[in-house]
Amino acid sequence: MSRLVPDKWLKTNVLLKHQGIARHIPETRKFTGPQLARMLNKYGRVVIKPSLGTGGHGVILIYKQGTSYMIHHKQSVTRKRTLRGMLKEINRLRRGRAYLVQRGISLAQIDGRPIDFRVKLIVRNGRWITKAIVAKWARPGLIVTNICQGGTLLKARDAIRRSLSVAPEEKVRKLRALSYRSMRILSASFPGIDKLGFDYGVDTRGRIWMLEVNTKPS
Structure with a gap:
């Protein structure tokens, strides 16, 4: 088998x-709020995805646009003006699941x-x-x-x-x-x-x- x-x-x-x-391999880490913030500051664009899962389900693109944070999930793009607001939205979308954060290519x-x-x-x-x-x-x-x-x-x-x-x-x-x-x-x-x-x-x-x-x- x-x-x-x-x-x-x-x-x-x-x-x-x-x-x-x-x-x-693009820089890849286990997801935490501070790790996401660090990699966004470093690269300006990251992808987060479930540690377990297939088919592209749950994949989220996050990128900085000026001083705002843009969250692209499925076909919608949401703007959050603060780091705190962005993290709150990401945690809502994650629903407690373990995620990875990866440099966006x-x-x-x-x-x-x-x-x-x-x-x-x-x-x-x-x-x-x-x-x-x-x-x-x-x-x-x-x-x-x-x-x-x-x-x-x-x-x-x-x-x-x-x-x-x-x-x-x-x-x-x-x-x-x-x-x-x-x-x-x-x-x-x-x-x-x-x-x-x-x-x-x-x-x-x-x-x-x-x-x-x-x-x-x-």
């Missing part, structure tokens, strides 16, 4: 111990809608193989690209070609190589996993960022 490791922090923390992979876009990439690896006949490398294109108005929330699947090379002025083949090769390096670490740390879905963002400069890893990828 396939092993599941649902805790996002557990998987991220394992990968952060390896320098060559850690440099591709300005993702490459097509027609003003963000895209990210999924690399899916599975074990077949005792060896890991690449099942798919695809792009996901967010539905208008949303910050998450998940297909279950109205996102659109695209061919990875086409999405790169449409959103960035870089060679698609080289970017896909790097996505695959980073996934296999990470797979070796995760499969050693969590024996019994046989599926991995790596979600990547590529920023507007073409840099690859690993946003999270799933052991039950759709």
Whole structure:
């Protein structure tokens, strides 16, 4: 039976111990109010998401606009003029659930809608193989690209070609190589996993960022 490791922090923390992979992971911490405030001051833009959960549910983008705090959740954007007001709203949305706070990445876009990439690896006949490398294109108005929330699947090379002025083949090769390096670490740390879905963002400069890893990828 396939092993599941649902805790996002557990998987991220394992990968952060390896320098060559850690440099591709946006700063990620366990959520606290002070930690959120610190990272907003540092980056101006953060994403918070449930430690347990899939499908992009509960993901919130927070960014500073002048002296105000903007909270983008689902299709609504709320302005809070004070740190205290912003934290109160975030705690209302969290409903007591454990969250992570992650540096917000300005993702490459097509027609003003963000895209990210999924690399899916599975074990077949005792060896890991690449099942798919695809792009996901967010539905208008949303910050998450998940297909279950109205996102659109695209061919990875086409999405790169449409959103960035870089060679698609080289970017896909790097996505695959980073996934296999990470797979070796995760499969050693969590024996019994046989599926991995790596979600990547590529920023507007073409840099690859690993946003999270799933052991039950759709």
